[in-house]
Amino acid sequence: MNTNIKSSSRYILALLTTVVAVGIAEVSAQLSPMGTGYFQNPYLFNPARAGMEGGTTLNLGIRATANTMPGAPRNQAFTAEHGFGRSGIGLVLDNTSVGSVRHTGGSLGYAYHLPLAADHQLHFGLSATLSRSRLDMTKVNATGYDPVLAAYNERGARLDANFGLAYTFSELCVEFAMGDLIRNIEKDERQLVNNPLFFSAVSYTLPVGDGSGSMALTPKVCYRGARGTGNILDVGLDFRFAERFRVLGLYHTSENASFGFGARLGNLQLLGMYSLETSSLSRYAGNAFEVGLGWRIGN
Numbered sequence: 311m312n313t314n315i316k317s318s319s320r321y322i323l324a325l326l327t328t329v330v331a332v333g334i335a336e337v338s339a340q341l342s343p344m345g346t347g348y349f350q351n352p353y354l355f356n357p358a359r360a361g362m363e364g365g366t367t368l369n370l371g372i373r374a375t376a377n378t379m380p381g382a383p384r385n386q387a388f389t390a391e392h393g394f395g396r397s398g399i400g401l402v403l404d405n406t407s408v409g410s411v412r413h414t415g416g417s418l419g420y421a422y423h424l425p426l427a428a429d430h431q432l433h434f435g436l437s438a439t440l441s442r443s444r445l446d447m448t449k450v451n452a453t454g455y456d457p458v459l460a461a462y463n464e465r466g467a468r469l470d471a472n473f474g475l476a477y478t479f480s481e482l483c484v485e486f487a488m489g490d491l492i493r494n495i496e497k498d499e500r501q502l503v504n505n506p507l508f509f510s511a512v513s514y515t516l517p518v519g520d521g522s523g524s525m526a527l528t529p530k531v532c533y534r535g536a537r538g539t540g541n542i543l544d545v546g547l548d549f550r551f552a553e554r555f556r557v558l559g560l561y562h563t564s565e566n567a568s569f570g571f572g573a574r575l576g577n578l579q580l581l582g583m584y585s586l587e588t589s590s591l592s593r594y595a596g597n598a599f600e601v602g603l604g605w606r607i608g609n
Contacts, residue, residue: 344387345568345583346371346602348530349548349558353391353400355509356487358435358474360391360421361398365608367391373600375587381409383598396423400437415441417472435474439490442467468493481515494537507535524552556581572602579604 347354351369353362373385384407391400398421406413419437426432444463474487487509488494494507513530532544546560546568556572572581581602 342562342564342566342585342587342598344371344373344385345560345570345585345600346387346581348532348544348546348560348568349528349556350572350579350581350602350604351389352485353389354387354402355511356435356474356476356485357400357417357419357437357472358421358433358476358485358487360400360419360435361393362421362423362433362476362478364393365606366393367607368605370603371600372602373598376597376599381407383408393423396425397421398423398435400435402437410446411443412446413441413443415439419472421474429480431478433474433476433478433485435472435476435487437472439470439472440467441470483511483513485512486510507537509534518549526550570600577606579606 344351344354346369351371353359353367354369354371367390369387369389371385371387373383375382375384385405387402387404389400389402391398400417400419400421402415402417402419404413404415417437417439419435421433421435424432424434443465470489470493471491472487472489473491474485476483476485478484489506489509509532511530511532513528515526515528518525518527526549528548528550530544530546530548532546533541534544535541543563544560546558548556548558550556554574556570556574558570558572560568562568566586568583568585570581570583572579574580579602581600581604583600583602585598585600587597
């Protein structure tokens, strides 16, 4: 009798731990996405930005929380994009781990940049995505074979698609993107909770000082949504000096903020960010540090 009770308790504890870890992974990804996507690497949020600047650009972002609790969230993202003529292609690889849950994914995208008039362009982007979530059974506090946990790992990779639009005129950029198109069209509420629905943004770059272009200020307003968690407004400023240094800050209506400092050394861009985590997740995730590295090849 006691043995059965202990076994059931362990099973319930393992299951609850898994559910909480999956939930934190999904909510954290929505409430606090990679900060490099706002200014340094916008292709991370919108497939229409692939190759917009021409040449080849590589970006790597690494994010970890200051929380020393075992299994605290960790994220890594790599993007590569190349622009040629009116076209652009891109690759995104991402890896997120929270507790015993690990989510990996990748996407291949194509963008077309259509000139409309002088300084006016319309950009279209579409990417195919493949992702999978798995449990590290060595980190799950369970004994014996658990059919529920085993079934979670037996799920195959999920194929989906992302779509993006952008309009640029001189220093103005207006954009809109939708992720996980197939899953959102299916409207399966069991899968769509905390699932990103859309990302939209407006930014404008202003010259500062004598107008020589040595200093620039870019205000940016983003509005993004996810099913089940409500929409979030991001308001940010990016100040660049002589294309050598940058200081940026963002406030999010999810009750957190992000700050960053970056430097450019030749074709290499460095960005360090610190995010104050939303209060509802701070006890689990904590504040986060993020490092972004960018490498530009060609024009």
